[in-house]
Amino acid sequence: MSRLLGFGTYDRDQHPRVGVLLDGLAASGWEVTELNRPLGLSTAERVELLRKPWLLGKLALRLGSRWAGLAAGSLRLRGRRAPDAIVVGYLGHFDVLLARVLFPRTTIVLDHLIFAAGTAQDRGESGGLKLAVLRVLDRLATSAADLVVVDTPEHGARLAPAVADRGVVVPVGAPEDWFAAAEAPRAPAGEELSVVFYGLFTPLQGTPTIARALRLLHEEGAPVRATLIGGGQDLEECEEILAGVDSVTWTSWVPAAELPAVVAGHDVCLGIVGTSAKGQDVVPNKVYQGIAAGCAVVTSDTAPQRRVLGDAAVLVPAGDEGALAAALRRLAGDPAALAAAHRAAAAARDAFHPAAVVAPLRDRLAAEAAR
Incomplete structure (x- = not known):
C-alpha cells in the first residue's frame, strides 16, 4: 500500500479542501497519515498579512514555531518507511518550501486552491510592488512542488508556463x-x-x-x-x-x-x-x-x-x-x-x-x- 503524508500548517475546519483530498485518497487505498501544525490564522488573516508586508514579522514568528514542530516530526518519520507522496495543505505557499527541504526526493503535491496575487487583487489590492512580490511567491511555491492541484481549468491556466504541465484539476468536493x-x-x-x-x-x-x-x-x-x-x-x-x-x-x-x-x-x-x-x-x-x-x-x-x-x-x-x-x-x-x-x-x-x-x-x- 502506498503511503501518503498530509503536511503543513493547514486547518481542516477552516479549509476543508485538504481534508477532501486526504480522505479521498485514503478511500482510494492510500495509507494516509498527517504531520500538521495548524497556524491558527484564518484565511482572511493570512491574506491580510500578505497584503501588508510590515505585518509579516508576526507571520514569521508563528510560522517559525510551527515549522520547528514539523521539522521535529519529520525526524521521527526517518526511522520508518518514508512516504511515497506528500500533500501540502491549502494556503501552503510557505509550507511547500519546507516540505521540499525536509523531503527532497519525495513526490510533493501542493494544494494550490488560491493564488496569493489573485486573492489579494480580489480583495482590493492594486499596488504594483506588492502584487509583484505575491506573484513571485506563487511561482516559488508551485515550482517547489512536483504536482500542483487546482480546482478548475481556469485556475490551471494561471500557472506559469514552466510548471503548467504539473497542474492537476481536482474539483473541490465536500467532506x-x-x-x-x-x-x-x-x-x-x-x-x-x-x-x-x-x-x-x-x-x-x-x-x-x-x-x-x-x-x-x-x-x-x-x-x-x-x-x-x-x-x-x-x-x-x-x-x-x-x-x-x-x-x-x-x-x-x-x-x-x-x-x-x-x-x-x-x-x-x-x-x-x-x-x-x-x-x-x-x-x-x-x-x-x-x-x-x-x-x-x-x-x-x-x-x-x-x-x-x-x-x-x-x-x-x-x-x-x-x-x-x-x-x-x-x-x-x-x-x-x-x-x-x-x-x-x-x-x-x-x-x-x-x-x-x-x-x-x-x-x-x-x-x-x-x-
Whole structure:
C-alpha cells in the first residue's frame, strides 16, 4: 500500500479542501497519515498579512514555531518507511518550501486552491510592488512542488508556463460530514422559502448583490426568509442594504462541526454572485457543500460552475440582484420548481464525494510512481 503524508500548517475546519483530498485518497487505498501544525490564522488573516508586508514579522514568528514542530516530526518519520507522496495543505505557499527541504526526493503535491496575487487583487489590492512580490511567491511555491492541484481549468491556466504541465484539476468536493447532514431528519417544509448563505463577505462572493436581492424580496412581501452567516470585507455594506429587514437573520459564526446541519436545515444554499475576475474562475466550497447537504443551490452562471454543475444548480447572471431575486421568488412560489431543484442537486451529489473528486490526482500519482 502506498503511503501518503498530509503536511503543513493547514486547518481542516477552516479549509476543508485538504481534508477532501486526504480522505479521498485514503478511500482510494492510500495509507494516509498527517504531520500538521495548524497556524491558527484564518484565511482572511493570512491574506491580510500578505497584503501588508510590515505585518509579516508576526507571520514569521508563528510560522517559525510551527515549522520547528514539523521539522521535529519529520525526524521521527526517518526511522520508518518514508512516504511515497506528500500533500501540502491549502494556503501552503510557505509550507511547500519546507516540505521540499525536509523531503527532497519525495513526490510533493501542493494544494494550490488560491493564488496569493489573485486573492489579494480580489480583495482590493492594486499596488504594483506588492502584487509583484505575491506573484513571485506563487511561482516559488508551485515550482517547489512536483504536482500542483487546482480546482478548475481556469485556475490551471494561471500557472506559469514552466510548471503548467504539473497542474492537476481536482474539483473541490465536500467532506463526508456534509453528506451525512443530508441524511438526518429534516423539518417539514414551511410556508416560507428558507435560504442560507455563509462566507467571508469578499468581492468574490458578491454579498452586496445577495443583500440587494433579499431587499427586493422583502419589499414585495415574498415568502423568503434568509440566514446570513459570517463576516468580512463587505459585511458593513450588506448590513446597510438590509437595515430594517426582519426576514434576514444574521449569524456571525457557526462552529465547523455544526455548520453542515445548519445548512442542511434550509431549502436553498446560495453560492457566489460576484463579478470579480476571481469569481469567474472558481466553483466555491459552498456550492459543493450545499448540494452535499441536500439543499437546492443558486449560484452565478459562470463557465466553471456551468461546466461542473450543469442542471444541478439554478444559475443566475453574476452581479444581477434582479435575476437572483427572480430565481428565489420562483422557488418560493412554486413547490414543483423547488422539488425539481432538489432532485437535480441530489442527482449530482455522488460525483462530489471525496473518493470521486480525487480521481484525477490518484491517477496522476500512479503515473508518477510508474516513472
